[in-house]
Structures are given as structure tokens and as C-alpha cells.
Amino acid sequence: MPARDGLPHDAARNRARVNILGLVYTSHDSGLALLSDGKPNVILEEERFNRIKHTLKYPRMALDTVFGPGGFMRLDDIDVITCPWNMKRIRRALLGAVFSQVPASLNLLRHEAHRTHTIGLLNVPNRLKLGLWHQFGLRRLPPIVQVGHHESHAAVFFVSPFEEATVLVADGYGDDGATSAWTGRGNRLQRRWSDPMFDSLGMLYTCVSEHLGFPYFQEGTVMALAAMGGPTYKDKFSELIRLLPQGRIEVNKELINYPTHGLIEPFKPRFYEVFGPRRKSNEPLTAHHHDIAWALQHWTEEALLHMTRELYRVHKSKNLVISGGVALNCVANARILRETDFERVWVPPVASDTGVCFGSALYHWHQTLGNKRDFELTHAFYGKAYSDQEIVQALNEAGLAYERMEEGALLKRVAQDLADMKIVGWFQGRAEIGPRALGNRSILSSATTNKMKDLINARIKHREAFRPFAPVVLIERLEEFFEYAHPDPFMTVAPMIRKDKVAQIPAAAHVDGTGRIQTIDRKANPRYYGVIEEYAKLTGIPVILNTSFNRQEPVVNGPAEAISCYLRTDMDRLVLGDYYIMDRNEAAISRAFQKFKKAA
Numbered sequence: 001m002p003a004r005d006g007l008p009h010d011a012a013r014n015r016a017r018v019n020i021l022g023l024v025y026t027s028h029d030s031g032l033a034l035l036s037d038g039k040p041n042v043i044l045e046e047e048r049f050n051r052i053k054h055t056l057k058y059p060r061m062a063l064d065t066v067f068g069p070g071g072f073m074r075l076d077d078i079d080v081i082t083c084p085w086n087m088k089r090i091r092r093a094l095l096g097a098v099f100s101q102v103p104a105s106l107n108l109l110r111h112e113a114h115r116t117h118t119i120g121l122l123n124v125p126n127r128l129k130l131g132l133w134h135q136f137g138l139r140r141l142p143p144i145v146q147v148g149h150h151e152s153h154a155a156v157f158f159v160s161p162f163e164e165a166t167v168l169v170a171d172g173y174g175d176d177g178a179t180s181a182w183t184g185r186g187n188r189l190q191r192r193w194s195d196p197m198f199d200s201l202g203m204l205y206t207c208v209s210e211h212l213g214f215p216y217f218q219e220g221t222v223m224a225l226a227a228m229g230g231p232t233y234k235d236k237f238s239e240l241i242r243l244l245p246q247g248r249i250e251v252n253k254e255l256i257n258y259p260t261h262g263l264i265e266p267f268k269p270r271f272y273e274v275f276g277p278r279r280k281s282n283e284p285l286t287a288h289h290h291d292i293a294w295a296l297q298h299w300t301e302e303a304l305l306h307m308t309r310e311l312y313r314v315h316k317s318k319n320l321v322i323s324g325g326v327a328l329n330c331v332a333n334a335r336i337l338r339e340t341d342f343e344r345v346w347v348p349p350v351a352s353d354t355g356v357c358f359g360s361a362l363y364h365w366h367q368t369l370g371n372k373r374d375f376e377l378t379h380a381f382y383g384k385a386y387s388d389q390e391i392v393q394a395l396n397e398a399g400l401a402y403e404r405m406e407e408g409a410l411l412k413r414v415a416q417d418l419a420d421m422k423i424v425g426w427f428q429g430r431a432e433i434g435p436r437a438l439g440n441r442s443i444l445s446s447a448t449t450n451k452m453k454d455l456i457n458a459r460i461k462h463r464e465a466f467r468p469f470a471p472v473v474l475i476e477r478l479e480e481f482f483e484y485a486h487p488d489p490f491m492t493v494a495p496m497i498r499k500d501k502v503a504q505i506p507a508a509a510h511v512d513g514t515g516r517i518q519t520i521d522r523k524a525n526p527r528y529y530g531v532i533e534e535y536a537k538l539t540g541i542p543v544i545l546n547t548s549f550n551r552q553e554p555v556v557n558g559p560a561e562a563i564s565c566y567l568r569t570d571m572d573r574l575v576l577g578d579y580y581i582m583d584r585n586e587a588a589i590s591r592a593f594q595k596f597k598k599a600a
């Protein structure tokens with residue numbers, strides 16, 4: 001029987017801390033978030049462990065990290081488990097869609113129609129129970145609380161810098177809608193409106209991206225591609241997204257097919273008549289594809305501007321929080337900040353479904369239990385850390401020579417490497433949460449020559465040449481280089497680089513003159529800040545390039561993966577904590593390739 005605050009008796013009575021475990025399973029980006037007395041303790045994505053991007057699998061390895069033999073907590077210490085889906089709503093929505101236009105809509109029962117979740121999504125609590133019993137043995141489990149999907153996205157407001165804000169959630173689909181608007185004040189969130197599931201900017205972006213030959217979760221690539229295009233399809237594309245009164249939108253069902261066929265056949269014949277056939281991924285990208293990407297990006301931005309202008313008019317807050325997968329669109333975010341009356345826009349590092357485990361726990365802590373707010377998310381370093389012993393063991397196993405350095409000397413050495421145009425793998429402390437590397441699992445390089453983009457692509461990343469690399473800038477010198485005046489530690493907006501500065505950091509500039517910045521302050525990450533500070537002393541430039549530490553795989557998590565990536569690519573230097581590595585001996589490289597091939 002629940003005691004005060006809806007917590008089990010023993011939790012309320014016997015323990016100083018209240019532990020809420022948010023879990024994602026059966027939908028993409030599975031993982032966990034542990035909230036202790038309302039503060040994030042650890043947030044882990046399963047993909048970092050099982051090495052499958054956007055994995056749907058049960059988060060066994062993430063759970064094992066916390067509750068397994070080497071973990072730091074017992075499952076019995078958890079008071080409540082939260083899941084970011086409301087079963088009643090998701091069953092009604094999905095089954096309603098399946099039976100809405102029989103027989104065509106029965107296609108939605110096929111797995112290929114919805115690759116981002118399994119059928120288990122209709123029964124998450126029981127799937128979680130079975131998984132936990134299987135992993136940890138039969139036992140009494142904490143209650144599993146269902147929090148709505150958009151509630152879970154919106155709840156990042158509780159760790160935002162704002163006492164009050166308007167909150168916009170936009171993703172592929174939640175359990176009862178695709179876009180929703182909220183107002184947040186103190187420890188309360190109130191939903192203002194919600195647009196239906198198939199009037200989804202996220203789904204449209206995904207489906208047009210697939211039409212352009214980019215697989216699921218490559219929407220960021222299409223956003224970059226858009227900058228290469230022009231307005232050829234501007235008017236034709238406007239038929240797809242209708243801007244309705246009161247800041248609402250509608251997707252034109254005469255052109256889309258995904259309400260009945262999902263991703264199997266997302267468009268109706270008329271779409272192909274206007275926009276041509278689907279591009280196969282191995283076919284060349286032409287101006288035609290650039291222009292479709294341009295139109296998609298343009299109308300996504302216009303739709304978001306339409307919504308946010310009206311939200312400002314009605315609710316008057318100067319602060320906007322954006323969450324959901326669409327919030328990863330940093331070009332749109334920059335336009336919202338530039339072209340609406342919102343003075344501050346905040347996007348969490350876990351805007352996509354990487355953050356709904358965290359959000360569901362936050363929602364329960366604040367909205368359901370009524371606890372006050374006393375925590376702001378100022379950095380993203382809540383992933384797993386590795387000890388010096390684990391680093392040394394991994395280096396020895398790889399057969400690499402290394403040098404342990406004192407911090408001051410290490411920062412100076414790495415800054416000199418960057419000034420000498422070396423590419424450095426940089427692995428420090430706890431991993432970042434969310435899809436972006438923000439300075440603890442990053443590849444760093446100078447931005448002073450355009451050639452650096454080609455070099456990183458040729459030697460490390462092997463990705464499309466048109467995709468930009470992101471600059472990181474010391475917060476104190478932000479306005480000197482960018483047309484932007486707010487901290488953005490999570491790389492969520494793409495402002496213009498000042499025209500007179502582009503020549504100093506050409507590798508940071510996208511074709512449209514923007515740069516997806518990350519600002520860094522000393523307090524959030526002293527070591528990362530320190531490297532750039534030392535580099536600025538050498539070169540006068542407080543900006544370097546930061547790209548994620550990986551090569552067409554999930555971002556590295558532990559030292560062994562970092563070493564493998566360093567050896568399988570052509571990085572010049574590797575830094576693991578205090579350890580500096582420049583050894584690239586042939587035997588170690590060969591072993592790294594063999595091991596990686598075997599694991600694949």
C-alpha cells in the first residue's frame with residue numbers, strides 16, 4: 001500500500017534518497033536513467049554497450065552496469081520504475097490506426113511498417129518485468145509507472161534554466177500525437193494542445209529523407225544537404241504541409257500514405273509525379289535531390305516558426321524549451337531564436353528518445369510527486385566513466401606504448417598537436433548523454449583550414465563530403481566569432497559565423513555560412529576548456545572542431561573501443577584520461593581490425 005507521496009512504505013521510511021529508474025525498451029534508443037532525489041545519477045544508452053545504433057533491445061548491459069556484480073546499486077533500492085509510454089493511449093492510437101482503413105491499414109501490422117519499435121511497445125510494463133526477472137532473478141519489483149511519451153519529452157523543462165517557459169514537443173509520434181505544446185511553471189507542466197499522430201513533422205522528415213536515399217535516423221544528413229539546394233520545389237512542397245490558424249499544422253493526406261502503410265510505402269503516386277522516383281542509396285546525389293531537401297527543410301522551419309510565433313502570442317513567455325527528435329534540427333532552432341520574439345531557446349542534449357527515460361523519471365518526481373525543482377542540467381556528462389586501471393589494462397591488451405602526463409603538460413601538448421594540424425582522439429571522464437559528442441568522447445582538430453574537413457573525412461569518418469563539422473568555442477569569445485549571444489553547451493543551434501571570422505575558421509563553416517556551435521565554460525568541463533584555452537594562447541583562435549569519437553558505429557564508450565577506433569582510423573594522437581598515445585604499431589592495428597571484424 002502506498003505511503004505518503006505515493007512511494008512504497010519502506011522507501012519513504014527507511015531510505016534518505018528516493019531512486020526512480022526510467023527505462024526505455026521495445027522502442028528505439030533503449031536505455032536507462034537513474035534519478036536520485038530528483039537529480040540525474042546516471043543516464044545510459046544501451047547502444048553504447050551493445051554497439052547497435054538506436055538499438056531497440058532490452059537494456060541489459062546498461063542495467064548490468066548499475067545493478068550487476070560490478071555495479072553501485074541494488075535493484076531493491078529502486079522505489080519506482082517509469083516508462084515513457086502510456087499503454088492505454090498507445091494501444092488506442094496504434095490499434096486505431098491499424099483498423100482505420102481496412103484492408104490497406106492492416107499493412108501497419110507488418111514489422112517493416114514501423115522499424116523504430118517492436119510490437120512489444122503495446123505491453124512495455126510486462127516486457128520490462130520479464131526482462132528484469134530474467135536478468136536479476138524472480139523478486140518483488142518496484143511499481144512500474146506509465147508516463148505519457150510527450151509528457152516524458154516535455155519534462156526536460158524541469159531541468160532547464162527557466163522558472164517558466166513554453167515547451168514545444170515535436171517528434172515522429174508519441175502515444176497520442178506528433179506535436180504538443182505545453183506551459184511550464186515551477187514544478188508544473190500543463191498541456192495546451194496536441195496535433196494528431198499523422199500530422200507529424202518528424203514522420204514527414206523521415207519519409208522524405210528515405211525518399212532521398214538516406215536510411216532511418218539520417219535526418220541530420222538531409223538537413224545538411226538542404227543547404228546545397230535552392231527553392232525549385234518551394235511552392236510544390238507547400239502542398240504537403242498546411243499551416244492552419246492558431247499555430248497548428250496539417251500534413252496533406254492526399255500525398256502521403258504512411259497512415260495506412262507506414263514506412264513500407266510512405267507516399268501516394270501523386271507525390272512521385274511531383275518529386276520523382278525514390279533515390280537508391282548508391283545513386284548519385286543531384287541538384288534535384290538537393291532542392292527537395294531544401295524544400296523539406298524550408299517548410300519544416302516555416303511550420304516550426306508558425307507554431308512558435310503563435311505560442312509566443314498566446315502564452316507570452318520569453319523562454320522556449322524544444323524537445324522531441326525534431327528539436328535536433330539546429331538550423332530551425334536558430335531561426336526560431338532569430339525570427340520570433342522568444343529571447344531564449346533551450347534544447348536538452350537528450351531531445352530525442354535518448355532522453356525519454358530521464359524525462360519520464362523527472363515527470364514522476366516533479367509533476368506526480370510534487371517535488372520542488374532544485375537542479376539545472378548544465379552539462380551532459382552523466383554516462384559511464386572508466387578508471388585509470390581499466391585504461392591501462394586496455395592499452396596493454398592492445399599492445400600500445402603510452403605516457404602518463406600531468407594535466408597542465410597534457411593540455412599544452414594536445415593544444416600544440418592541434419596547432420600542428422594533428423587529429424586527436426579525446427576520451428575523458430564520464431561519457432556524454434544524447435546523440436552528440438560534447439567533449440568527453442570527441443575527435444578534435446584545428447578549424448583553420450578547409451582541408452581539415454576532407455582530411456577528417458578521408459582518414460576517420462568516411463561520411464558525405466557535404467556534412468559539416470561542428471565548432472566548439474570558449475564561451476567568453478562566442479560573440480566575437482558567431483552571431484549569437486547565448487550559451488549552448490549542447491550543440492543545439494546553428495548560428496551564422498561572423499563574416500569577418502570565416503577565413504580564420506573555414507572548416508567550421510557550412511556552405512550556408514552557419515556553424516553548429518558548442519559553447520564551453522570552464523566549470524562544465526575544465527579539461528576540455530583547458531585544451532581550447534591553451535590552443536587559443538598558441539593561435540589566437542578560441543575555436544576548434546569537435547566531431548564524435550566513432551567511425552560509422554555508436555560513439556565509443558570505454559577505452560577499448562576508443563583504442564580500436566584510433567587504430568582502425570588514421571588519427572594522429574589518442575588521449576585517454578591522463579594517458580597520451582602516439583604509438584600506431586602495425587601489429588596493434590592489425591589486431592584491432594581483426595577483432596572489430598569478428599565482433600561485427
Ligand SMILES: [Fe+2]
Nearest residue numbers: 171324325353
Ligand atoms: Fe519521441
